[in-house]
Amino acid sequence: xxxxxxxxxSTADPDAPLLRVDDLGLLRGDGVFETIxxxxxxxxxxxPHLDRLARSAAMLDLPAPDRxxxxxxxxxxxxxxxxxxxxxxxxxxxxxxxxxDGTPTGFALGADIAPKVLRQRAEGISAITLERGVDEGLxxxxxxxxxxxxxxxxxxxxxxxxxxxxxxxxxxVFTTSTGGVLEGPTSTAVIAxxxxxxxxxxxxxxxxxxxxxxxxxxxxxxxxTTEVAPLTVQDLHESDGVFxxxxxxxxxxxxxxxxxxxxxxxxxxxxxxxxxESEYPRLTPAHTAS
Amino acid sequence: xxxxxxxxxSTADPDAPLLRVDDLGLLRGDGVFETIxxxxxxxxxxxPHLDRLARSAAMLDLPAPDRxxxxxxxxxxxxxxxxxxxxxxxxxxxxxxxxxDGTPTGFALGADIAPKVLRQRAEGISAITLERGVDEGLxxxxxxxxxxxxxxxxxxxxxxxxxxxxxxxxxxVFTTSTGGVLEGPTSTAVIAxxxxxxxxxxxxxxxxxxxxxxxxxxxxxxxxTTEVAPLTVQDLHESDGVFxxxxxxxxxxxxxxxxxxxxxxxxxxxxxxxxxESEYPRLTPAHTAS
Numbered sequence: 354x355x356x357x358x359x360x361x362x363s364t365a366d367p368d369a370p371l372l373r374v375d376d377l378g379l380l381r382g383d384g385v386f387e388t389i390x391x392x393x394x395x396x397x398x399x400x401p402h403l404d405r406l407a408r409s410a411a412m413l414d415l416p417a418p419d420r421x422x423x424x425x426x427x428x429x430x431x432x433x434x435x436x437x438x439x440x441x442x443x444x445x446x447x448x449x450x451x452x453x454d455g456t457p458t459g460f461a462l463g464a465d466i467a468p469k470v471l472r473q474r475a476e477g478i479s480a481i482t483l484e485r486g487v488d489e490g491l492x493x494x495x496x497x498x499x500x501x502x503x504x505x506x507x508x509x510x511x512x513x514x515x516x517x518x519x520x521x522x523x524x525x526v527f528t529t530s531t532g533g534v535l536e537g538p539t540s541t542a543v544i545a546x547x548x549x550x551x552x553x554x555x556x557x558x559x560x561x562x563x564x565x566x567x568x569x570x571x572x573x574x575x576x577x578t579t580e581v582a583p584l585t586v587q588d589l590h591e592s593d594g595v596f597x598x599x600x601x602x603x604x605x606x607x608x609x610x611x612x613x614x615x616x617x618x619x620x621x622x623x624x625x626x627x628x629x630e631s632e633y634p635r636l637t638p639a640h641t642a643s
Numbered sequence: 644x645x646x647x648x649x650x651x652x653s654t655a656d657p658d659a660p661l662l663r664v665d666d667l668g669l670l671r672g673d674g675v676f677e678t679i680x681x682x683x684x685x686x687x688x689x690x691p692h693l694d695r696l697a698r699s700a701a702m703l704d705l706p707a708p709d710r711x712x713x714x715x716x717x718x719x720x721x722x723x724x725x726x727x728x729x730x731x732x733x734x735x736x737x738x739x740x741x742x743x744d745g746t747p748t749g750f751a752l753g754a755d756i757a758p759k760v761l762r763q764r765a766e767g768i769s770a771i772t773l774e775r776g777v778d779e780g781l782x783x784x785x786x787x788x789x790x791x792x793x794x795x796x797x798x799x800x801x802x803x804x805x806x807x808x809x810x811x812x813x814x815x816v817f818t819t820s821t822g823g824v825l826e827g828p829t830s831t832a833v834i835a836x837x838x839x840x841x842x843x844x845x846x847x848x849x850x851x852x853x854x855x856x857x858x859x860x861x862x863x864x865x866x867x868t869t870e871v872a873p874l875t876v877q878d879l880h881e882s883d884g885v886f887x888x889x890x891x892x893x894x895x896x897x898x899x900x901x902x903x904x905x906x907x908x909x910x911x912x913x914x915x916x917x918x919x920e921s922e923y924p925r926l927t928p929a930h931t932a933s
Binding site for chain 1: 661674703773
């Protein structure tokens with residue numbers, strides 16, 4: 354099922370036309386978004402997602418998102434949801450219509466998690482590395498390239514996923530021209546090395562991961578070491594486990610990279626998933642009432 | 644004024660909501676477009692624009708645009724236009740709605756040329772160079788980066804133009820990390836060197852310019868030499884004239900680059916404009932009747 358709410362708090366039919374053709378979100382991919390996992394009616398990392406939406410908007414010189422309005426319209430979607438226990442909640446903000454008065458377009462759209470994603474969480478995935486055309490200093494040198502902003506201009510991310518499919522894989526790990534690890538098109542790369550988790554630094558021009566951050570927080574509490582440090586493709590091959598983390602995929606295991614099987618990280622995935630889920634204790638009715 | 648026609652040939656109110664929020668053109672910038680100059684009811688370079696739309700669509704693995712449908716809906720816009728002598732005609736094709744049956748979204752939107760563009764045609768512009776994060780071999784090495792496709796994912800192009808404004812300029816010339824000239828965010832770079840016109844090669848991952856191509860065709864006929872060859876920023880400074888060419892801006896003179904005045908190319912602009920316009924003889928009523 355799908356539930357749609359507009360920024361003014363009203364609900365709308367997601368199958369009905371609602372946007373003008375001259376919305377700059379469409380004509381120029383000029384806007385930002387977030388996708389939030391909701392479990393049993395509770396959005397995960399809503400605050401960090403709204404923070405990141407604001408950060409992306411600032412990178413695009415968009416007006417600051419109206420946080421209260423987004424919280425309200427997210428709640429309208431949650432209130433209207435009668436589907437399964439999990440929902441992907443997308444928040445979208447565009448620059449509004451071309452030549453308009455600057456009023457942004459904004460909405461929240463709740464939808465089921467795609468069956469493919471649920472399957473990949475359970476079975477793991479095969480990934481390929483693809484060059485992203487980004488060198489180490491580029492993001493800081495050239496902020497107009499919007500590296501690390503979650504903009505609506507995602508055509509390249511989608512093209513990379515199609516390239517993966519063409520090569521018989523499901524996912525992509527973007528790399529620098531010198532073999533440095535960046536991120537997935539819609540996910541954060543994380544490796545395990547003994548009792549240490551490592552993810553590449555956002556200064557490379559990648560999106561700071563909300564799910565990766567929650568995992569690291571939980572892992573640190575349980576005595577793991579966490580590092581934000583550059584990684585090479587060779588590091589992925591030599592690690593004890595490679596994972597792609599994102600809201601809807603949670604932590605998904607990469608079992609094969611560039612057609613080479615990686616170390617079996619099935620037990621490790623179970624452990625990391627338990628850690629990650631411990632960040633979100635399920636409320637029992639008794640808890641809710643207290 | 645504005646006139647909108649949909650791919651089925653019907654007209655629609657451009658101020659009315661027509662698109663669903665889950666159109667992939669909006670959610671992912673996943674689509675392609677063209678902007679065509681129409682003068683006195685005659686679209687310029689319609690064939691090459693439709694060719695390029697098809698080329699961009701192929702780069703994004705979109706279904707081939709229905710050329711006859713686009714020609715028809717463009718004609719519906721032309722027939723409905725009662726505005727000034729010039730119109731910017733935008734053709735847009737998206738991947739359609741998320742999870743849909745693959746039916747693309749397509750439309751043609753006619754609008755007035757922005758006063759700013761008309762002023763810039765007459766007065767010339769100040770431009771800055773900005774790094775694009777692209778090296779010489781990247782486009783051929785990494786086709787998933789969609790370099791040279793005219794996709795709806797134009798947030799970076801818009802961000803570059805805002806950066807130019809921040810620096811007191813109106814336009815941008817994108818460069819490689821080693822100072823090679825690429826293109827403008829929505830235009831083709833052309834220089835004059837004596838009686839030779841030069842533009843950088845599309846193999847760099849830039850858009851093949853329809854207006855630049857028409858200008859070169861006219862110039863060759865009049866005895867100019869034309870070259871498609873790599874250019875450096877130094878070449879721009881040492882040239883007899885730097886121009887940004889695009890459908891709506893025609894050929895616009897760059898008078899200042901990175902705050903340094905360029906050689907005065909006002910007479911040269913007049914000559915090139917005459918050449919370019921000679922490609923499009925105005926039909927008098929007598930001609931029309933013949």
